[in-house]
Amino acid sequence: MTTANNPPAVELRGVTKTYGSGERTVTALDDLDLIFPAGTFTAVMGPSGSGKSTLLHCAAGLDRATGGEVIIDGTPVAGLSERVLTRLRRERVGFVFQAFNLVAALTAAQNVALPLRLAGRKPAAGEVTAMLGEVGLAKRADHRPSELSGGQQQRVAIARALVTRPAVLFADEPTGALDAASGREVLRLLRASVDRHGQTVVMVTHDPFAAAHADRVLFLADGRVVDFLTGPCGAQEIALRTARLEEGRPAEVLS
Amino acid sequence: MRLAWAMVRHRFAAFAGTFVAVALGVAVVAGATTIYLSSRPEAPERYNSAPVLVRSPSVGDNAFGEPEYQSWTAGEAIRLSGELAKLPGVTAAAVDPVFYAQRVIAGRPAGDPQDALLAGHAWSSAALGGYRLAAGTAPRGPGEVVVAGVAPGSRMPVLTAAGPATWTVTGTVDGPGFYVADREALRMSAGVRVIGLTVDGDAEAVAGAARGVVGPAGEVVSGGARDSLEPVSVTRTRWLGAQLLIAMVVLGGFVAVFVVASTCALGAAQRRREIGLLRAVGATPGQVRRLMYAETLVISTMAALAGLPLGALTAPLLTGPLVDTGLEPAGFTVTMQPAALAGSFVLGVVVALAGVAVAARRASRAPALDALREAAVERRAMTPLRWIAGAATAALGTLLLVTMPMMATTDQSSAGLGAAMLLLTAAAALAPIVIVPLVRLVTWPWRGAATGMLVREGTLIAVRRVASTAAPVLLTVGFTVLLTGTVATIDDVQGQHDADNIPATVVLAPDGVPGLAETAVQAQAGTSHLPTRLLVTRGATTAGYDAEGAPPSELGPGPAGSSGGVVLDKTRAKDLHASVGTTLDVRWADGSTAALPVRAIRAAAGAGILVPRELARQHDPAALTSAVLLNGPPVASVGARPMSARDYVQIEIDEEGELIDLFLLVLIGLTVGYTGLAVANTLLMATSARRPEFRTLRLAGATEAQILRVTSAEALLAVAVGTLLGAGVAVASLSGVRAAVEAELDRAVALVVPWGTAAAVIATCTVVALAATTLPVLRRSRSAT
Numbered sequence A: 001m002t003t004a005n006n007p008p009a010v011e012l013r014g015v016t017k018t019y020g021s022g023e024r025t026v027t028a029l030d031d032l033d034l035i036f037p038a039g040t041f042t043a044v045m046g047p048s049g050s051g052k053s054t055l056l057h058c059a060a061g062l063d064r065a066t067g068g069e070v071i072i073d074g075t076p077v078a079g080l081s082e083r084v085l086t087r088l089r090r091e092r093v094g095f096v097f098q099a100f101n102l103v104a105a106l107t108a109a110q111n112v113a114l115p116l117r118l119a120g121r122k123p124a125a126g127e128v129t130a131m132l133g134e135v136g137l138a139k140r141a142d143h144r145p146s147e148l149s150g151g152q153q154q155r156v157a158i159a160r161a162l163v164t165r166p167a168v169l170f171a172d173e174p175t176g177a178l179d180a181a182s183g184r185e186v187l188r189l190l191r192a193s194v195d196r197h198g199q200t201v202v203m204v205t206h207d208p209f210a211a212a213h214a215d216r217v218l219f220l221a222d223g224r225v226v227d228f229l230t231g232p233c234g235a236q237e238i239a240l241r242t243a244r245l246e247e248g249r250p251a252e253v254l255s
Numbered sequence B: 001m002r003l004a005w006a007m008v009r010h011r012f013a014a015f016a017g018t019f020v021a022v023a024l025g026v027a028v029v030a031g032a033t034t035i036y037l038s039s040r041p042e043a044p045e046r047y048n049s050a051p052v053l054v055r056s057p058s059v060g061d062n063a064f065g066e067p068e069y070q071s072w073t074a075g076e077a078i079r080l081s082g083e084l085a086k087l088p089g090v091t092a093a094a095v096d097p098v099f100y101a102q103r104v105i106a107g108r109p110a111g112d113p114q115d116a117l118l119a120g121h122a123w124s125s126a127a128l129g130g131y132r133l134a135a136g137t138a139p140r141g142p143g144e145v146v147v148a149g150v151a152p153g154s155r156m157p158v159l160t161a162a163g164p165a166t167w168t169v170t171g172t173v174d175g176p177g178f179y180v181a182d183r184e185a186l187r188m189s190a191g192v193r194v195i196g197l198t199v200d201g202d203a204e205a206v207a208g209a210a211r212g213v214v215g216p217a218g219e220v221v222s223g224g225a226r227d228s229l230e231p232v233s234v235t236r237t238r239w240l241g242a243q244l245l246i247a248m249v250v251l252g253g254f255v256a257v258f259v260v261a262s263t264c265a266l267g268a269a270q271r272r273r274e275i276g277l278l279r280a281v282g283a284t285p286g287q288v289r290r291l292m293y294a295e296t297l298v299i300s301t302m303a304a305l306a307g308l309p310l311g312a313l314t315a316p317l318l319t320g321p322l323v324d325t326g327l328e329p330a331g332f333t334v335t336m337q338p339a340a341l342a343g344s345f346v347l348g349v350v351v352a353l354a355g356v357a358v359a360a361r362r363a364s365r366a367p368a369l370d371a372l373r374e375a376a377v378e379r380r381a382m383t384p385l386r387w388i389a390g391a392a393t394a395a396l397g398t399l400l401l402v403t404m405p406m407m408a409t410t411d412q413s414s415a416g417l418g419a420a421m422l423l424l425t426a427a428a429a430l431a432p433i434v435i436v437p438l439v440r441l442v443t444w445p446w447r448g449a450a451t452g453m454l455v456r457e458g459t460l461i462a463v464r465r466v467a468s469t470a471a472p473v474l475l476t477v478g479f480t481v482l483l484t485g486t487v488a489t490i491d492d493v494q495g496q497h498d499a500d501n502i503p504a505t506v507v508l509a510p511d512g513v514p515g516l517a518e519t520a521v522q523a524q525a526g527t528s529h530l531p532t533r534l535l536v537t538r539g540a541t542t543a544g545y546d547a548e549g550a551p552p553s554e555l556g557p558g559p560a561g562s563s564g565g566v567v568l569d570k571t572r573a574k575d576l577h578a579s580v581g582t583t584l585d586v587r588w589a590d591g592s593t594a595a596l597p598v599r600a601i602r603a604a605a606g607a608g609i610l611v612p613r614e615l616a617r618q619h620d621p622a623a624l625t626s627a628v629l630l631n632g633p634p635v636a637s638v639g640a641r642p643m644s645a646r647d648y649v650q651i652e653i654d655e656e657g658e659l660i661d662l663f664l665l666v667l668i669g670l671t672v673g674y675t676g677l678a679v680a681n682t683l684l685m686a687t688s689a690r691r692p693e694f695r696t697l698r699l700a701g702a703t704e705a706q707i708l709r710v711t712s713a714e715a716l717l718a719v720a721v722g723t724l725l726g727a728g729v730a731v732a733s734l735s736g737v738r739a740a741v742e743a744e745l746d747r748a749v750a751l752v753v754p755w756g757t758a759a760a761v762i763a764t765c766t767v768v769a770l771a772a773t774t775l776p777v778l779r780r781s782r783s784a785t
């Protein structure tokens, strides 16, 4: 159903990201080359501190790479001004964080409409409701985040991320703060958006069961891709690889 | 805008600081400007029934910017009023001479001395106020008077410029003042400056006709222009009041910007996550900035609407105190001033927007990534903007301090105020630089204890939170110490300076009267000057000068054959391009003219011009002597008492000092009240936002008491940082003031540090800070159980 031959939604070429300077320099991403083909669901795994979040931030244009090139939906982001980059993000990229995804002052519907309003567009009649309907929260449109459960909040966040029909949706441990049932619901939604609308999804997760929803799994360690699984892969296989990564030296696994 | 409204509604608590600051600022400004605008010049009540008034001509403005009037002589005034009385529509034209008269009750002068200067009138001028004879008859001859509240036939002891007298009350009148026969009034006053007309029919028509008659010999005023006849003393009182009100508006505005800026900065720092989220979902920096402006617009509009009625309703309550302290004339009333309210409203909103500007700029530049950061680790506490602002305000403030001794004494207090504002802004902007080392130093003794560690690490990570809470403390302490210290130091120097010039003798000084009467002066063995005012014409220009009548012995030998000449000091001689032998064309206070030769030019000559005392007395019958330097035992006189020269000078210094103290009290009260609120507010905000942190601490096994100890210690730390910085700024600039004064006087000057005031202010800040941090913690723990 998905192939690596699709045009890339996001492409990373030799992307490096370092933090700090001098002795305290941390290389979070080390010369990464990656392609996220359109219409695919990629899971990114790896031990804590391996650079997963940094990868997502750079690929989403939330942060700028120290070196290399990031191309979002055909547009290189390197030279863009903050304003132009913000617009690109608003139109072409959706983002779901682990928590604190919603503006507390706004209702679910207002939160979903936020990207459209920020773009100066009045949401078409029913557009927001339809989006909330897709995540199964049509009845909660007028609730504020404090009146929603964690899982419901994440679903609203997904609706908000998808409302602009972005080229790619990034999710950083979207189920990390949820109970198992809510987590499954969120994953089902992400999978459905790929299957039904050809959405591109990139998701960071710790959880092999979550990663099992993806079309392919990247394993990151010390800012490099150290392993790779494609095709529908079982949670068991993923867990095995993860375990191996955490004990052994990743390089040999890859080779 | 809708988003802004939602934000404000949702988290009103976070905006409460801005709300309170703006509401109070608007209230202060609205109240002060309402009073200021209510305090307009007004024609004296005595002219209520005279719609047209004729005033003697002005020769131009004096050094205070007030018009300098020349008097009509009694003859000129009577002639003019005779012609005016003949005009159609004029029912009466009354000459209005004014002289000093004060009642003496049980041997003591009664009533307000300054009011007494203008209390004596001619009987015919009573008609100008619509005052009528209620009983008895009008005064006809010398020693007869009509007053209010004394039965006809009574004998009434009074003081006049000539000396004590006992008048016979011939009738009672329903208005204030002493009314004597016209001829007597003209004799006791120095010329005439006003002729009032009572009219039937159209006042404007009469005014027009009067202008034709008067020509260049006077100025005819009617309608609103009559208000320019306000007595100079009243104008000066209002001017003093205006100075305080202006200072209040400036200070209120400044403190409001300061408080709004620091609460906005804190608020923005606390909302980093939310702002980051907005940025992440596609808000451009411009949109974030506009959102923050919009929020502030909403909040400040509501706050201004709350502050306006507060200010407008408080203003009338201040009437009494203002009149009592001599900052507004008696009879002052506050009226509704729509312009003041509108202006304050706009000011409140603009000030709030100015206050949020820096925070909005900073927030809009925050990377979208901030939404994701877990810990609230701050980025650099010092930004280039902070550096620039800090350096610029520090430089300006220092410049102002350095140039201060070169300014006139009257400007020094406002210069001090300006310098204080600039330097304190600088200290607040640069505060983060010193907070880190300061915190390390202060917490060093407790580094082993858990509390010490938590406080130390907590504040070191959140440098800007500490800076925000320390800012209002800094402002309060620094402002108080600097301002009171500056004034006290200058005061101290001035007092010494003046006292140095006084010979150690005994003087006869006024006691309950505006000045010494002639008989009291003549009875003494001693020297004195009789102050009067001269108009001197040189070429085409005429100007007024203070002059003093001096005894012949002091004037020295005059030019042969001349009846009298003047002695000038060097400055006045230069002003007048005069040298010994030059003849000056002068006009006396009573309107008569004379040509006086300059008989000598000296380094010092009283107020600048000395004239023969006899002439001064003759041409200024209402003049009063300020003091007599005694060289024999004092002779008891009504309204006079002997005292040491030092005490005499001290009384004047004290009077001025009282006024300055009042100014300081009001301004410091305003600042302390304001910043006390700001301290409470920033700490409430900061403590409430740390809820999760406290929860973590509790879960880690911290008891309530331990958490309280941490928060209290942090609050105390913020107060300590603010106090140290504020005091540092204050003492540094106080030393600057002292150095400048020393250079000027070429001698050592004592630095007066107002310890008492400082201690009181610091204690207030501490109590407020502790309460503001303890309450939210206690309340939360109660609701949590």
Ligand SMILES: Nc1ncnc2c1ncn2[C@@H]1O[C@H](COP(=O)(O)OP(=O)(O)O)[C@@H](O)[C@H]1O
Residues within 6 Å of the ligand: A019, A020, A026, A027, A028, A046, A047, A048, A049, A050, A051, A052, A053, A054, A055
């Ligand atoms: N803002 C930052 N400043 C300095 N170092 C950072 C920052 N963000 C991440 N890092 C470092 O970069 C590396 C990768 O971090 P991250 O991408 O968050 O890892 P992951 O999400 O896989 O746990 C880590 O070593 C982390 O300490």
Ligand SMILES: [Mg+2]
Residues within 6 Å of the ligand: A052, A053, A054
């Ligand atoms: Mg991460």
